[in-house]
Amino acid sequence: MNPRSPHFNQPVLERGIGIRFKGAERNDVEEYSISEGWIRVGLGKKVDRKGQPLTIKLSGPVEAYFQTPAEGADAPADEVKGDQAE
Numbered sequence: 001m002n003p004r005s006p007h008f009n010q011p012v013l014e015r016g017i018g019i020r021f022k023g024a025e026r027n028d029v030e031e032y033s034i035s036e037g038w039i040r041v042g043l044g045k046k047v048d049r050k051g052q053p054l055t056i057k058l059s060g061p062v063e064a065y066f067q068t069p070a071e072g073a074d075a076p077a078d079e080v081k082g083d084q085a086e
Contacts, residue, residue: 001030013070016067022060030055
């Protein structure tokens with residue numbers, strides 16, 4: 001969400017990113033790592049000396065997903081039905 005981050009990607013953010021942390025939806029996530037299993041969330045209105053929000057790192061299982069499908073996609077891949085070999 002921070003435009004100063006080297007990982008900032010506006011087109012991806014426009015699709016909407018949903019985060020599930022320990023099975024619960026989180027809307028206050030500043031940063032996350034699925035492979036390392038952590039998220040960073042803000043500590044209320046507290047900011048550092050540069051005006052950036054202070055964050056705390058929470059560990060646990062993290063799932064990320066797109067809230068809207070990509071342009072040209074009719075349905076998510078797990079919902080697409082078709083011929084399957086048995």
